[in-house]
Amino acid sequence: xxxxxxRQLDLRERAQKVIPGGMYGHESTKLxxxxxxxxxxxxxxxxxxxxxxxxxxxxxxxxxxxxxGYGFKPVEEAAASQRARGDTLTGPSDVMIDxxxxxxxxISHADWAMFCKNGTDATSMAxxxxxxxxxxxxxxxxxxxYHGAAPWCTPRMAGITPGDRANIVYFxxxxxxxxxxxxxxxxxxxxxxxxxxxxxxxxxxxxxxxADYAQLARRLCDEADALLIVDEVRAGFxxxxxxxxxxxxxxxxxxxxxxCIANGYPISALLGSEKARTAASTVYVTxxxxxxxxxxxxxxxxxxxxxTTDYLEQIQRSGQRLRDGLDGLAKAHGFGxxxxxxxxxxxxxxxxxxxxxxxxxxxxECMKRGVIFSPYHNMFLSTGHGDAEIDFSLxxxxxxxxxxRARNAELEPHPVLVALLGL
Amino acid sequence: xxxxxxRQLDLRERAQKVIPGGMYGHESTKLxxxxxxxxxxxxxxxxxxxxxxxxxxxxxxxxxxxxxGYGFKPVEEAAASQRARGDTLTGPSDVMIDxxxxxxxxISHADWAMFCKNGTDATSMAxxxxxxxxxxxxxxxxxxxYHGAAPWCTPRMAGITPGDRANIVYFxxxxxxxxxxxxxxxxxxxxxxxxxxxxxxxxxxxxxxxADYAQLARRLCDEADALLIVDEVRAGFxxxxxxxxxxxxxxxxxxxxxxCIANGYPISALLGSEKARTAASTVYVTxxxxxxxxxxxxxxxxxxxxxTTDYLEQIQRSGQRLRDGLDGLAKAHGFGxxxxxxxxxxxxxxxxxxxxxxxxxxxxECMKRGVIFSPYHNMFLSTGHGDAEIDFSLxxxxxxxxxxRARNAELEPHPVLVALLGL
Numbered sequence: 001x002x003x004x005x006x007r008q009l010d011l012r013e014r015a016q017k018v019i020p021g022g023m024y025g026h027e028s029t030k031l032x033x034x035x036x037x038x039x040x041x042x043x044x045x046x047x048x049x050x051x052x053x054x055x056x057x058x059x060x061x062x063x064x065x066x067x068x069g070y071g072f073k074p075v076e077e078a079a080a081s082q083r084a085r086g087d088t089l090t091g092p093s094d095v096m097i098d099x100x101x102x103x104x105x106x107i108s109h110a111d112w113a114m115f116c117k118n119g120t121d122a123t124s125m126a127x128x129x130x131x132x133x134x135x136x137x138x139x140x141x142x143x144x145x146y147h148g149a150a151p152w153c154t155p156r157m158a159g160i161t162p163g164d165r166a167n168i169v170y171f172x173x174x175x176x177x178x179x180x181x182x183x184x185x186x187x188x189x190x191x192x193x194x195x196x197x198x199x200x201x202x203x204x205x206x207x208x209x210x211a212d213y214a215q216l217a218r219r220l221c222d223e224a225d226a227l228l229i230v231d232e233v234r235a236g237f238x239x240x241x242x243x244x245x246x247x248x249x250x251x252x253x254x255x256x257x258x259x260c261i262a263n264g265y266p267i268s269a270l271l272g273s274e275k276a277r278t279a280a281s282t283v284y285v286t287x288x289x290x291x292x293x294x295x296x297x298x299x300x301x302x303x304x305x306x307x308t309t310d311y312l313e314q315i316q317r318s319g320q321r322l323r324d325g326l327d328g329l330a331k332a333h334g335f336g337x338x339x340x341x342x343x344x345x346x347x348x349x350x351x352x353x354x355x356x357x358x359x360x361x362x363x364x365e366c367m368k369r370g371v372i373f374s375p376y377h378n379m380f381l382s383t384g385h386g387d388a389e390i391d392f393s394l395x396x397x398x399x400x401x402x403x404x405r406a407r408n409a410e411l412e413p414h415p416v417l418v419a420l421l422g423l
Numbered sequence: 424x425x426x427x428x429x430r431q432l433d434l435r436e437r438a439q440k441v442i443p444g445g446m447y448g449h450e451s452t453k454l455x456x457x458x459x460x461x462x463x464x465x466x467x468x469x470x471x472x473x474x475x476x477x478x479x480x481x482x483x484x485x486x487x488x489x490x491x492g493y494g495f496k497p498v499e500e501a502a503a504s505q506r507a508r509g510d511t512l513t514g515p516s517d518v519m520i521d522x523x524x525x526x527x528x529x530i531s532h533a534d535w536a537m538f539c540k541n542g543t544d545a546t547s548m549a550x551x552x553x554x555x556x557x558x559x560x561x562x563x564x565x566x567x568x569y570h571g572a573a574p575w576c577t578p579r580m581a582g583i584t585p586g587d588r589a590n591i592v593y594f595x596x597x598x599x600x601x602x603x604x605x606x607x608x609x610x611x612x613x614x615x616x617x618x619x620x621x622x623x624x625x626x627x628x629x630x631x632x633x634a635d636y637a638q639l640a641r642r643l644c645d646e647a648d649a650l651l652i653v654d655e656v657r658a659g660f661x662x663x664x665x666x667x668x669x670x671x672x673x674x675x676x677x678x679x680x681x682x683c684i685a686n687g688y689p690i691s692a693l694l695g696s697e698k699a700r701t702a703a704s705t706v707y708v709t710x711x712x713x714x715x716x717x718x719x720x721x722x723x724x725x726x727x728x729x730x731t732t733d734y735l736e737q738i739q740r741s742g743q744r745l746r747d748g749l750d751g752l753a754k755a756h757g758f759g760x761x762x763x764x765x766x767x768x769x770x771x772x773x774x775x776x777x778x779x780x781x782x783x784x785x786x787x788e789c790m791k792r793g794v795i796f797s798p799y800h801n802m803f804l805s806t807g808h809g810d811a812e813i814d815f816s817l818x819x820x821x822x823x824x825x826x827x828r829a830r831n832a833e834l835e836p837h838p839v840l841v842a843l844l845g846l
Binding site: 011014015017018019020021023024025026027029037038039040041042043048050051058060061062063064065066070071085086087088089090091092093094096097100101103104111112113114117118119120121124127128129130131132137149150151152154155156158159160161162163164165166167233258259264265266268272277278279280281282283284285286287288289290291292372 | 434437438440441442443444446447448449450452460461462463464465466471473474481483484485486487488489493494508509510511512513514515516517519520523524526527534535536537540541542543544547550551552553554555560572573574575577578579581582583584585586587588589590656681682687688689691695700701702703704705706707708709710711712713714715795
């Protein structure tokens, strides 16, 4: 079937009238190649269909939430069964306690859990609790790290005031001196330190954190009686079944979770250690739908799959097959690929592609042949990505490398990107 | 069936271990009478069953979301049909455009819509857009008004820094001089003014706003080129089918919506006028689940019911029947009731009840007989509250008045309340 986008174009025109800029937030395609589908119709497993009926193998997984594949039956059944009883009620259901107990049993550092909706809810709650803990103000964040879209952390500064950032101090990620220096500069007032499991910024190579650095972060927090927060919203359950810094010998005081913890159902969580419990019980945080029972039932089932199946080894294996395959194909076509980060959350950039024109060209060619990759954002594997999906994606990638090579001279950088990155 | 709470007590004990304070947020029962059910099992129409199987007519409606009754079929069917296609995907579905178009068609001031999850998302987005509009900082809010639980607005100060509130200025609601004065004090820097449709604070009588005052707010905003924001999160669609200040001859620039707009499905919205469109397209706001298609399909169906049925007249009539009935019963038993606010969102306080002991006693007696009222928070009517539910509730209320009268001397104020209100 030939790729087409007539309906997509109509929808975009309608959206332009009733949604500012036609679309907003992380699912906006403004930064993606211009033909990228903005509106989707349905999905199943690792497959997604756009508004024109074009079918794709989707390596974005809804930007994370689909861990076990879209419409994964056991989770859908758990959700349906809870839905038949009740969802948004005048109080929580007992499934809230089951879920909190399960998180506490499963995540080594956790002694308690609080549930919310957005990843930003969980990180903001972590910030407020860290400040309440010893009544301090300063929060240390790594420069460029994404912790959500609230005034204290959103990456774009329109509408943000100096007050919103007055006590947010930035250091260089994975740089021991920079972190130690930030502690020194704000001695006596450091409330907490945010850390991502690994560095996963857009338009950049990803890299894992050094164990030495992670352990230093823990030690500095202990010495200052500040809380260490690991933000697992994006990477949770795609690196480990536990908190991802456990393997580095580091146990945080708080960890924020979201995206995939209920395989697409809307719920996020803040987990905490005993030390932070009193502070957590003094802050006032809430939301109209935070106590919905259906997403909690979906999360409980997702945790069971995480605990009892080889889902992690499956996505690691599929991710590695994709990575190895792409490496070989790129070489054969004379391209240098930089594939970084965990194979379950791949980032694919091209060597000698300063203005990203090769990457954008290749991703466009893949997309028109039925595979959705991102030219700047890390991607996500799900257990829906089986051998058939990886094989198909590699075939498509092969043709796309050839096509990009053929029209090399015509490639141009994306205009929005040129403006944004000052290229 | 006799009211019992054995399972409730077990659940509370378990919750105490894995959730800070046993529960948090607006659905915590800490401020409610000590026997109040914290955990619920299922619901249907206006009826809810707690964890011990006690059945109640529920006048909290999940603190607002249930407008058409729990499990309202047409909304559930629209949600199920969308769910079969897809929910949390790599991009929005076309239902997002349908929903934005419908809001624009239905709400007079709206030229565009943005969707999010929490009511707080919508109000925070309004704040950020108002600041982006003319690159100013000051936001005017009425003293004591609830606009959500983010650092800039949460009612409890634990973990909140002066920076978070640096540019939030408070005035007295419905007080023309106070508002005009706030504008004068911050001349040249007022970005926006928050207004609630009517005054609906906890532990206090509610009152409607004067048209004169509302019109002054509009005029002051126009003169200062600041944005007027009406926060409809709590009251939306329970006072009017349109924005609630339309009937006062006032059209806001932004309005925030949530709670009941999808009859319990998790979605909130910010609506805006043409004037605010550019600012809205420059801010960066997003959330992992903001583009879920199922809550949008549920909202689209809810809007249709709002537009095409007499749901509003139904809940007004039921609310008025309840109010008139309670007034008569209270008098007969020698109590003075202060029933304030719209009949669809009743607040019930007792005369000569400074420490709320009579109210708490009466609400406890009602609860144990099968009706959930709140002794301090406004309540909510739904179309699930038919004649049978109102009749039953009045019978229960009658017995409860008698019981409270009988044990008048034993009533004591709620200990948490005593501490909180400094009684």
